[in-house]
Amino acid sequence: MAAFADSWLPRLVLAPTIIISLVFVYGFIAQTGWLSLTDSRMMPNYTLVGFHQYADLFGLDRWWVAATNLGIFGGLFIVFCLAIGLIMAIFLDQKIRGEGALRAIYLYPMALSFIVTGAAWKWILNPGLGLEKMMHDWGFAHFTFDWLVNSDFSIYTVVIAGVWQSSGFVMALFLAGLRGIDDSVIKAAQVDGASLPTIYRRIVIPALRPVFFSALLILAHIAIKSFDLVMALTAGGPGTSSDVPAIFMYQYSFSRGQLGLGAASAMMMLATVMAVLVPLMYLETKGARNGR
Amino acid sequence: MSNNKKSNGSTIHHDGSKLTVGRIAIYVLLVFCALYYLIPLYVMLSTSVKTLDEIRTGNLLSLPHSLTGAAWVKAWGHACTGVDCDGLAPYFWNSLRMAIPAVLISTLIGSLNGYVLAHWRFRGSEIVFTALMVGCFIPFQVVILPMARLLGMVNLSNTTPGLIFVHIVYGIAFTTLFFRNYYITVPEELVKAARIDGAGFFMTYRKIIFPLSLPIFMVCFIWQFTQIWNDFLFGVVFGGSDAKPVTVALNNLVNTSTGVTEYNVNMAAAIIAALPTLVVYLLAGKYFVRGLTAGAVKG
Numbered sequence: 202m203a204a205f206a207d208s209w210l211p212r213l214v215l216a217p218t219i220i221i222s223l224v225f226v227y228g229f230i231a232q233t234g235w236l237s238l239t240d241s242r243m244m245p246n247y248t249l250v251g252f253h254q255y256a257d258l259f260g261l262d263r264w265w266v267a268a269t270n271l272g273i274f275g276g277l278f279i280v281f282c283l284a285i286g287l288i289m290a291i292f293l294d295q296k297i298r299g300e301g302a303l304r305a306i307y308l309y310p311m312a313l314s315f316i317v318t319g320a321a322w323k324w325i326l327n328p329g330l331g332l333e334k335m336m337h338d339w340g341f342a343h344f345t346f347d348w349l350v351n352s353d354f355s356i357y358t359v360v361i362a363g364v365w366q367s368s369g370f371v372m373a374l375f376l377a378g379l380r381g382i383d384d385s386v387i388k389a390a391q392v393d394g395a396s397l398p399t400i401y402r403r404i405v406i407p408a409l410r411p412v413f414f415s416a417l418l419i420l421a422h423i424a425i426k427s428f429d430l431v432m433a434l435t436a437g438g439p440g441t442s443s444d445v446p447a448i449f450m451y452q453y454s455f456s457r458g459q460l461g462l463g464a465a466s467a468m469m470m471l472a473t474v475m476a477v478l479v480p481l482m483y484l485e486t487k488g489a490r491n492g493r
Numbered sequence: 494m495s496n497n498k499k500s501n502g503s504t505i506h507h508d509g510s511k512l513t514v515g516r517i518a519i520y521v522l523l524v525f526c527a528l529y530y531l532i533p534l535y536v537m538l539s540t541s542v543k544t545l546d547e548i549r550t551g552n553l554l555s556l557p558h559s560l561t562g563a564a565w566v567k568a569w570g571h572a573c574t575g576v577d578c579d580g581l582a583p584y585f586w587n588s589l590r591m592a593i594p595a596v597l598i599s600t601l602i603g604s605l606n607g608y609v610l611a612h613w614r615f616r617g618s619e620i621v622f623t624a625l626m627v628g629c630f631i632p633f634q635v636v637i638l639p640m641a642r643l644l645g646m647v648n649l650s651n652t653t654p655g656l657i658f659v660h661i662v663y664g665i666a667f668t669t670l671f672f673r674n675y676y677i678t679v680p681e682e683l684v685k686a687a688r689i690d691g692a693g694f695f696m697t698y699r700k701i702i703f704p705l706s707l708p709i710f711m712v713c714f715i716w717q718f719t720q721i722w723n724d725f726l727f728g729v730v731f732g733g734s735d736a737k738p739v740t741v742a743l744n745n746l747v748n749t750s751t752g753v754t755e756y757n758v759n760m761a762a763a764i765i766a767a768l769p770t771l772v773v774y775l776l777a778g779k780y781f782v783r784g785l786t787a788g789a790v791k792g
Binding site: 206207208210211212214215217218219221222225226227228229230232233236245285288289292293295297303305306307308309310311312313314315316317319320321322323324325330331332334335338365369370373374377422425426428429432433436446447450451454455460463464466467468470471474478 | 516519520522523526527529530531533534536537540548549552553554555602605606608609610613615618621624625627628630631632633634635636637638639640642662663665666669688693694695719722723724725726729730740743744747748756759760762763764766767770771773774778781782785786
């Protein structure tokens with residue numbers, strides 16, 4: 202009797218979660234996919250019309266601005282976070298006095314909402330009273346920094362704020378990775394007379410490969426989803442110059458009453474996430490199987 | 494860097510006792526980095542206690558001449574976030590009313606799920622686990638349209654219970670992952686011994702697993718609280734005007750285009766919106782970092 206209960210109880214406990222995930226993840230993705238194949242506007246309409254929403258989407262300049270911005274933001278955000286995170290982790294790993302305090306300082310932005318980060322940098326980067334005025338006060342009369350209101354550069358302000366928020370987290374990942382490296386390999390290299398930079402280049406950084414994968418995965422994921430940071434910092438402006446797909450999706454679905462087009466853009470976001478994640482996860486599991 | 498080879502070579506690290514040019518350079522760079530992370534916080538704090546006149550005459554880094562709490566009072570009680578001018582207070586409470594039940598329920602479900610997936614595996618449970626994990630990765634944009642429709646159909650649109658529901662649904666994948674990865678480190682022998690002694694499914698959980706779970710419960714509470722408190726997308730889509738969380742109110746306040754921009758009020762509001770997660774970070778940073786890295790290990 203008890204054994205019988207023990208065979209179905211675990212399944213029963215897991216059942217609600219399985220149903221929730223089938224309905225709210227897989228079912229909803231299917232529904233959004235379907236919606237993207239209809240000509241739904243203000244109200245959903247479930248008559249299929251084929252791929253014309255996608256054709257419309259790819260015909261919109263604004264979509265291409267958003268997609269290009271995601272490429273610029275995502276690329277720079279990932280590269281800077283990885284570089285800064287790795288350098289800080291290596292330096293912090295040199296038996297530094299006050300390491301705990303420094304680590305805490307590098308990491309606290311991660312506890313903040315992107316909306317808070319956006320609000321803070323919106324104030325710092327505003328051309329009238331922020332950084333620019335401070336530099337003028339300090340005697341750099343010709344210093345200009347108007348990226349926030351300059352449509353050619355507004356997307357780069359998102360990079361600045363995003364890197365500030367997330368690079369400390371990458372540092373924490375790398376530091377954990379560094380602490381996990383087997384000391385005996387490094388000792389052996391030191392006995393052989395390898396210099397510190399060589400040890401890092403040839404042994405330590407290759408050993409951090411799995412951490413690179415994890416960090417890349419998470420940063421790519423943050424970048425593709427990024428919505429709040431852009432909303433708070435530039436709201437996609439000036440004009441639509443710092444638009445990203447997440448904002449495009451939101452505005453077409455909820456302010457412009459173009460549900461079909463919004464759904465199509467959401468499906469493209471999902472496709473982008475999958476295009477990044479699937480190969481990375483495949484490489485990572487393959488790497489793990491081969492003992493890295 | 495050359496002195497390293499000569500040091501007794503126990504690790505790649507310097508022995509930390511000698512100050513060389515290289516080490517001074519490392520310290521300078523680390524302190525420089527620390528300033529980069531701290532300055533925005535200083536700017537927020539100092540701006541929030543300045544008057545608007547002082548903001549205009551001074552600059553970002555200048556110290557406030559006289560402290561005034563006026564911006565804080567206004568941000569909390571009567572700043573305009575869109576058409577409403579009640580400050581952040583009502584939305585702060587909305588966030589709290591939303592976060593506490595959502596955190597508790599999603600963590601509890603995650604704990605039971607993780608227990609099953611780690612110690613009561615059945616045929617297909619690995620597939621269930623993998624399928625669940627996909628829920629961690631999807632961009633939520635791809636589910637918000639059907640969710641909006643569903644919440645409308647069950648009359649939960651623009652309500653706090655609706656938001657709680659959404660956060661539980663999309664939080665379970667993460668909490669399950671945390672607990673599963675933690676429970677897998679609990680020796681199988683412990684669970685087997687309990688089962689041989691006649692303890693059933695829930696008894697084993699209560700007597701063996703749950704007492705070992707405090708650290709992972711902490712990690713999960715903090716991770717979920719941070720995620721839910723800081724959420725913006727669900728809040729702006731499903732919060733309507735009454736259940737708006739504090740992040741949405743802050744965004745409306747900061748992006749109000751009418752009148753003079755009151756940077757001091759904006760900064761006070763930003764700190765108010767950040768305060769709960771900052772306090773959690775200061776009090777339980779260890780668990781916060783573990784949550785971050787645990788969430789990262791799975792990718």
